[in-house]
Amino acid sequence: MLAIKTVAGYLPAKTISNYDRKEKFQIDDNFIENKIGVRRLKVRESDEKASDFCVKAYENLLKKSDVKSEAIDCCVVVTQNPDYKLPCTATIVHGKLGLPENCACFDISLGCSGYIYGLSNIIAFMKSNNLKNGLLFTSDIFSDIIDHDDKSTALILGDGASVTYISDDGGWLPGNFSFWTRGSGYKEIICDDHLFMNGRSVYEFASTTVSKHIKNFLSENNLEDGDIDKYILHQGSKYIVDTICKKLSVESSKVPYDISEYGNTAASTVPLVLEKEIDKTENNKMLLCGFGVGLSWGSAIIERRARH
Amino acid sequence: MKATVENIKTIIEAAGISGSADDLQLNVPLTGQGLDSLDMVNIYLQIEEEFDIKIPDEDLSRVQTIEDMIEYVNSAKSGDESV
Numbered sequence: 001m002l003a004i005k006t007v008a009g010y011l012p013a014k015t016i017s018n019y020d021r022k023e024k025f026q027i028d029d030n031f032i033e034n035k036i037g038v039r040r041l042k043v044r045e046s047d048e049k050a051s052d053f054c055v056k057a058y059e060n061l062l063k064k065s066d067v068k069s070e071a072i073d074c075c076v077v078v079t080q081n082p083d084y085k086l087p088c089t090a091t092i093v094h095g096k097l098g099l100p101e102n103c104a105c106f107d108i109s110l111g112c113s114g115y116i117y118g119l120s121n122i123i124a125f126m127k128s129n130n131l132k133n134g135l136l137f138t139s140d141i142f143s144d145i146i147d148h149d150d151k152s153t154a155l156i157l158g159d160g161a162s163v164t165y166i167s168d169d170g171g172w173l174p175g176n177f178s179f180w181t182r183g184s185g186y187k188e189i190i191c192d193d194h195l196f197m198n199g200r201s202v203y204e205f206a207s208t209t210v211s212k213h214i215k216n217f218l219s220e221n222n223l224e225d226g227d228i229d230k231y232i233l234h235q236g237s238k239y240i241v242d243t244i245c246k247k248l249s250v251e252s253s254k255v256p257y258d259i260s261e262y263g264n265t266a267a268s269t270v271p272l273v274l275e276k277e278i279d280k281t282e283n284n285k286m287l288l289c290g291f292g293v294g295l296s297w298g299s300a301i302i303e304r305r306a307r308h
Numbered sequence: 309m310k311a312t313v314e315n316i317k318t319i320i321e322a323a324g325i326s327g328s329a330d331d332l333q334l335n336v337p338l339t340g341q342g343l344d345s346l347d348m349v350n351i352y353l354q355i356e357e358e359f360d361i362k363i364p365d366e367d368l369s370r371v372q373t374i375e376d377m378i379e380y381v382n383s384a385k386s387g388d389e390s391v
Binding site: 027030031035036151198199200203204207208239243 | 326344345346349350352353365
């Protein structure tokens with residue numbers, strides 16, 4: 001049964017400190033530490049593209065996995081910042097990694113909900129087509145598209161990528177998924193010239209809609225808080241993660257917050273946290289939830305495969 | 309339910325501000341009294357939920373002080389056409 005075997009992330013070395021921008025944005029240490037919860041952002045070097053980040057994530061995967069490039073038969077990239085309008089970034093990654101020609105490649109254009117959609121899509125696609133070794137990438141470079149004078153985005157969004165290796169002997173089995181969309185809210189996070197985010201609307205969305213969604217998703221799956229070891233939420237900001245945690249009335253120790261040193265990397269935030277959580281022995285069942293641009297949101301339950 | 313100084317201050321406290329809402333002046337913008345933009349977003353949401361009203365983005369300039377909030381909520385609840 002296809003499952004998550006390994007997750008590896010990539011964050012660039014270049015860093016911007018929000019402490020250096022306090023005067024520009026009229027913010028204080030409390031705002032940095034306790035509200036947005038982002039001290040530093042990771043940003044790309046001068047000419048890297050999404051595919052380059054995917055390659056580096058894959059290099060990190062090779063350090064911790066027995067994956068063989070020649071065995072990869074599926075390569076999916078979740079990005080809203082593709083290298084080019086065409087071809088899709090997955091084919092570029094295919095070329096840069098030297099993957100075999102019998103490998104299926106496609107992109108999924110989603111943001112913060114993208115890992116959830118991507119995970120369901122790659123597993124279903126692989127299962128339907130009897131594929132055995134898949135790579136699910138998430139990769140976004142926001143440096144190109146944010147307005148560096150916009151407090152709502154410039155202090156929060158960072159660049160990053162991840163790769164999830166899917167195989168028959170993976171240790172984490174996906175359970176049920178749930179997918180939702182509110183297209184009437186498409187203007188709340190939109191990029192035409194530069195990225196715009198209506199912070200108020202996004203906060204209200206996360207605080208009300210996403211919290212209710214998680215509660216309903218648990219109920220529909222006959223699960224309670226006690227059944228879940230970790231809630232891996234999209235890391236929009238500390239304020240958003242804390243708010244959802246309070247609305248769910250769950251222990252904060254079960255809701256990791258991880259982005260203080262690298263920022264909100266959209267579709268990559270969930271897998272970057274997952275990378276740290278899947279090897280912890282206390283975690284056996286986790287809820288993943290991505291939400292944001294679209295407005296789009298979704299959740300998945302993943303469970304550690306029973307050991308024999 | 310009408311908005312009052314007491315219930316608006318309760319909402320502000322519940323938003324998790326640092327310090328006590330009792331220390332806040334009624335006719336001074338809250339952002340000038342130590343609250344930040346995220347506090348305000350949370351307060352607006354709590355007001356909307358508590359009083360079952362909507363505060364559209366274009367009205368935000370009219371709800372900057374505690375007195376503003378009381379007037380805005382009570383006008384909205386009474387169906388005042390000036391809202």
